[in-house]
Amino acid sequence: MGKVLILGAGAMGAALTVPLCQNGREVNLWGTEFDVEVLEAMAKTGQHIRLGIALPRGVMLFPFAELERACQDVEIAVLAVASAGVRSVMQRLAAFLRERMIIVSVAKGLEEDPKTGKPLTMLEVIESGLPPALRNKIPVVAVGGPSIAKEVAERIPTEVIFASKDLAAAEYCRRVFTTPVYRVRVTTDVIGVELCAALKNAFAVVVGMCDGVKGKMNAGVEMHNSKATLLWEAVVELAKIVQAMGGREETVLGPAGVGDLYVTAAGGRTRLFGEMLGSGMSPGEALEEMKKRHLTVEAYPAAKKGYELAQALDKDGRLNINDLPLLKQIHAVLFEGKVAEAAIWDYFAAL
Amino acid sequence: MGKVLILGAGAMGAALTVPLCQNGREVNLWGTEFDVEVLEAMAKTGQHIRLGIALPRGVMLFPFAELERACQDVEIAVLAVASAGVRSVMQRLAAFLRERMIIVSVAKGLEEDPKTGKPLTMLEVIESGLPPALRNKIPVVAVGGPSIAKEVAERIPTEVIFASKDLAAAEYCRRVFTTPVYRVRVTTDVIGVELCAALKNAFAVVVGMCDGVKGKMNAGVEMHNSKATLLWEAVVELAKIVQAMGGREETVLGPAGVGDLYVTAAGGRTRLFGEMLGSGMSPGEALEEMKKRHLTVEAYPAAKKGYELAQALDKDGRLNINDLPLLKQIHAVLFEGKVAEAAIWDYFAAL
Numbered sequence: 001m002g003k004v005l006i007l008g009a010g011a012m013g014a015a016l017t018v019p020l021c022q023n024g025r026e027v028n029l030w031g032t033e034f035d036v037e038v039l040e041a042m043a044k045t046g047q048h049i050r051l052g053i054a055l056p057r058g059v060m061l062f063p064f065a066e067l068e069r070a071c072q073d074v075e076i077a078v079l080a081v082a083s084a085g086v087r088s089v090m091q092r093l094a095a096f097l098r099e100r101m102i103i104v105s106v107a108k109g110l111e112e113d114p115k116t117g118k119p120l121t122m123l124e125v126i127e128s129g130l131p132p133a134l135r136n137k138i139p140v141v142a143v144g145g146p147s148i149a150k151e152v153a154e155r156i157p158t159e160v161i162f163a164s165k166d167l168a169a170a171e172y173c174r175r176v177f178t179t180p181v182y183r184v185r186v187t188t189d190v191i192g193v194e195l196c197a198a199l200k201n202a203f204a205v206v207v208g209m210c211d212g213v214k215g216k217m218n219a220g221v222e223m224h225n226s227k228a229t230l231l232w233e234a235v236v237e238l239a240k241i242v243q244a245m246g247g248r249e250e251t252v253l254g255p256a257g258v259g260d261l262y263v264t265a266a267g268g269r270t271r272l273f274g275e276m277l278g279s280g281m282s283p284g285e286a287l288e289e290m291k292k293r294h295l296t297v298e299a300y301p302a303a304k305k306g307y308e309l310a311q312a313l314d315k316d317g318r319l320n321i322n323d324l325p326l327l328k329q330i331h332a333v334l335f336e337g338k339v340a341e342a343a344i345w346d347y348f349a350a351l
Numbered sequence: 352m353g354k355v356l357i358l359g360a361g362a363m364g365a366a367l368t369v370p371l372c373q374n375g376r377e378v379n380l381w382g383t384e385f386d387v388e389v390l391e392a393m394a395k396t397g398q399h400i401r402l403g404i405a406l407p408r409g410v411m412l413f414p415f416a417e418l419e420r421a422c423q424d425v426e427i428a429v430l431a432v433a434s435a436g437v438r439s440v441m442q443r444l445a446a447f448l449r450e451r452m453i454i455v456s457v458a459k460g461l462e463e464d465p466k467t468g469k470p471l472t473m474l475e476v477i478e479s480g481l482p483p484a485l486r487n488k489i490p491v492v493a494v495g496g497p498s499i500a501k502e503v504a505e506r507i508p509t510e511v512i513f514a515s516k517d518l519a520a521a522e523y524c525r526r527v528f529t530t531p532v533y534r535v536r537v538t539t540d541v542i543g544v545e546l547c548a549a550l551k552n553a554f555a556v557v558v559g560m561c562d563g564v565k566g567k568m569n570a571g572v573e574m575h576n577s578k579a580t581l582l583w584e585a586v587v588e589l590a591k592i593v594q595a596m597g598g599r600e601e602t603v604l605g606p607a608g609v610g611d612l613y614v615t616a617a618g619g620r621t622r623l624f625g626e627m628l629g630s631g632m633s634p635g636e637a638l639e640e641m642k643k644r645h646l647t648v649e650a651y652p653a654a655k656k657g658y659e660l661a662q663a664l665d666k667d668g669r670l671n672i673n674d675l676p677l678l679k680q681i682h683a684v685l686f687e688g689k690v691a692e693a694a695i696w697d698y699f700a701a702l
Contacts, residue, residue, distance in 0.1 A: 217505070223507050225507055254583070
């Protein structure tokens with residue numbers, strides 16, 4: 001039984017040590033150049049400062065310079081870095097990969113193909129970073145589903161989905177990660193899981209917008225009625241995009257789609273960014289405010305890429321962009337100067 | 352253009368005057384014996400004390416004794432009383448019904464057939480209360496979907512669904528009620544809409560349970576991951592019951608199902624009752640506490656009736672009750688002495 005290496009000591013990377021150690025796995029946790037502070041604090045106190053928990057005993061910490069040592073006896077390498085860092089980590093990792101290792105990716109988002117300009121999923125980015133001799137010899141597994149890191153670390157019941165073209169690899173990882181509170185489904189619908197993960201922020205932002213609009217109105221009035229309709233429309237439109245890209249509706253109607261959309265809308269940065277827009281800030285002002293608070297905004301690029309993807313699919317005749325009225329309203333708010341409140345009201349008026 | 356009569360001056364009855372008056376409709380609002388205080392306050396101040404808003408000008412108020420006068424020139428009668436009151440209101444109303452009137456019902460819940468003991472939908476209760484000469488001559492329209500009364504009254508965008516065997520009647524009502532912020536879909540899937548309305552409380556209670564469990568744990572840990580999975584499982588199990596009863600999945604995957612479940616789980620009495628259970632109260636203690644606060648608990652009878660319905664469908668071979676693991680756990684908490692926390696953890700462990 002080989003070790004599991006987690007690349008990236010941020011909240012999600014650290015949280016995943018919990019189910020793995022609960023299963024008796026030996027875990028190496030490697031910090032990137034951005035994790036120096038976190039790693040030092042952990043080495044001293046055992047506490048992960050962002051998660052606010054003590055990591056399980058036995059997790060071996062490896063600083064940035066010691067990737068080679070961290071890779072020794074590893075059978076599963078978990079990419080738990082921000083999507084923008086996947087390419088560079090793959091470059092470093094490539095030399096230490098061996099046949100029959102498995103890569104698991106929790107990175108989310110679409111990246112632009114530097115050659116064609118078309119959107120690439122994280123899995124495609126990872127595969128393109130494999131050494132030529134190892135192409136198709138290292139299965140890649142993408143993780144989707146509602147999984148707030150803090151909750152995983154605190155052993156709150158969580159259901160996720162592992163997607164891979166290599167179902168046996170996904171099944172193997174399922175057995176490695178599954179605990180009574182960390183439940184794992186498997187699927188071969190990689191594109192479905194990846195698109196859900198990449199686009200959920202684009203849609204969930206509208207629920208935050210409702211909170212912002214609410215804040216401007218009579219005290220005490222919620223917008224639950226509106227949110228219920230908007231969240232479900234998000235699921236429906238996500239399913240249309242996924243199906244147009246060859247993914248499966250059942251993937252959207254499961255942890256990767258409905259589930260992840262729900263938690264993204266319930267809290268966190270995307271919701272906060274949406275709230276700022278709903279309260280009347282322009283996208284530029286909201287982005288600046290988020291930057292001041294050192295919070296990345298995934299919703300903004302996700303909405304841009306999602307809309308471009310929808311345009312491309314419309315052009316190819318694979319969907320009709322007019323069947324995505326919510327995405328159009330969200331795009332209008334983020335990139336066409338439309339007021340968030342007007343976008344929500346217009347969406348309903350057109351029903 | 353006849354008048355619209357709303358029977359029941361509670362929050363929902365009063366809220367529906369808003370879209371109707373926005374459309375220039377003349378509205379009569381009749382108070383039951385439970386609405387005396389509300390009606391008196393409204394007559395004096397114009398304010399609806401429970402909604403905290405002033406009703407639109409022109410709404411005519413009719414006290415309990417003046418039902419006959421309230422029925423004059425009425426073309427649509429909206430039943431906006433609690434489900435327990437539907438039978439008695441129908442008895443009083445029967446004498447004043449005329450051919451070509453339409454009854455719209457916002458009452459929700461299943462009632463036991465006094466003869467067979469089988470569950471009756473509100474629509475069946477209403478139809479059985481029609482005078483024999485008017486059977487099949489007065490269409491009945493059931494309203495489903497996420498519609499918190501306060502939000503409807505405050506003109507927060509809301510999408511609902513009107514269901515009737517008589518599609519033309521549902522369409523007519525759609526035109527009468529629809530405003531830019533009160534959107535109405537129509538369907539002939541009456542059983543689907545009615546079952547969603549009746550059973551959503553049975554399922555939504557589990558989201559409240561998560562809040563109760565959360566309250567007992569380390570400060571700051573949410574259970575969004577769990578809620579996401581549980582809410583979606585509720586949708587899936589609701590769809591199984593609806594389909595076994597001859598309703599349509601598409602009804603559950605719309606305002607009546609997903610939408611209403613979402614708002615029921617987001618706030619209100621059902622969530623509060625669930626939170627009490629999750630925090631460790633027994634169902635008896637929680638019911639008593641709710642009674643002290645003068646709050647009806649729809650989730651409790653809904654779970655009982657939903658479970659009995661599932662058992663009956665299982666016996667008839669129309670579904671397998673083991674395919675409803677969440678409903679089984681909820682029933683175990685409410686009627687078999689199981690601890691809510693254990694029920695949630697067991698649900699996940701069995702995935």
